[in-house]
Amino acid sequence: MQTSRGSTGCRMRASALPPWTRRLPSGNGGAKPRVEFTDDQIERYSRHIILPEVGGDGQRKLFAAKALIIGAGGLGSPAGLYLAAAGVGTIGIVDSDAVELSNLQRQVLHATSCLGRAKCLSAKDTMEALNPDVRVIPYHERLSSANALEIIAGYDVVLDGSDNFPTRYLVNDACVMARKPLCHAGILRFEGQLTTIVPGEGPCYRCLYPEPPPPGLVPSCQQAGILGVTAGVMGLLQATEAAKLILGIGEPLIGRLLLYSALDTSFRDVRVPRRPDCPVCGDSPTITKLIDYEEFCQVRWSSTDQVGGGCDCGSS
Amino acid sequence: MTAVQAEMVTVRVFGALRQAMGQTEVRLPCAGATVKDALVQLGQGCNGDVASYIFDKQGNLWRSLMLLVNDDPVSDALCQRTNPGDVITLLLPLAGG
């Protein structure tokens, strides 16, 4: 067998790539890392390589990509599993919690034998056992204003699988400030929401929901419950968005919010514009440093308000 | 379709509002009224909890609530007049993960 003459030709010229792909180092339409596949890798990733939209070049992009998953729970578990299976070369997992029995109804990265173990370490073991090509970096700590920018800096794309509003606003703000694409999903009972935030290309989380709801208005999964498989659906959709960003294919959900309802198996997506006056991603940002998100979500609300009277329609 | 049915607007809700209302959508005979009127009517027709999900004490829409008219995030939607057949969607964020 003769050695082939190599070519670094690109499938698409860099100028033809969507703008958001140019933000991912592995999505750069220029020089590609020339990784030679082993026979095992050719077999492992054959179903990817066959796809015209992926090919060997796409698989190399996945190898070179670095994805950060916030939370190794209901969303992070399916997302982490499938990104590992796909061969995303470096996957960070941020989670300060330990595996509990109530997790196992949906958090498929963990097993009964892992009860009491740090979730990020349990996740690492499962993902690396599934695919030894993947390096999983566990962060056994809570994401905070003190560490978020430093952690996010080392990654190409972030997936928010957290379970509380302070962290969601923190992750959003940090990703906007660090110019990192963010695949956001949220779940409750039988529903899910999904959007992809690419700073400079579309709205951020604050454009959708400028303020968090008052404490108690929106229950947690712990309080209201979650159909386990609904977490699976949404986590996989998050991973799909991340894969599309890494590969530079398809149309990510930028400027759109996907609404999923498991009970009637309905998917609906709505347009969500960027707000020019958004304090974080707007034309003149007023929030340029990470803030105290617990305070942002808690202290400003003293009690849940009652409905009021009067209409201010017509007033300027 | 009867004349009354033709004047209906639909309010479709998601998230915690579904639990509060006990249903995913409701039809209201208020075409021609403002969006805000429709939401006030929604709150009055259901128990008090529903209204508190939509308006604060000053009667303003919670800024944590996304309001869409016919799947479009219309600015100043509250003052917009509704048309027969309009669909008003109320979304609350979901924090679960």
Place this chain on the structure above:
Amino acid sequence: MTIESTEERAADVRVDLRGTPCPLNWVKTKLRLEQMKEGELLEVLLDDGDAIRNVPRSVKTEGHRIVKVTPVGGDFSLLIEKRGDG
């Protein structure tokens, strides 16, 4: 001056995929084509049966040109012209 026809040109790269099952024979063919320039010729040796039925179809679906199929003993040689850049 004579111009060599594509059929007469020697392959730029040769890959022996006899004994490689489907779809890995196509995957390896595709990976090799990705590394070649437009117009270059790849010769692939394939088994009779599924291989010679499936791989040429995949080659054409991917947009490349089958130049020649030649029996070689009980197997086949497939000559492919790379089309498209990347």
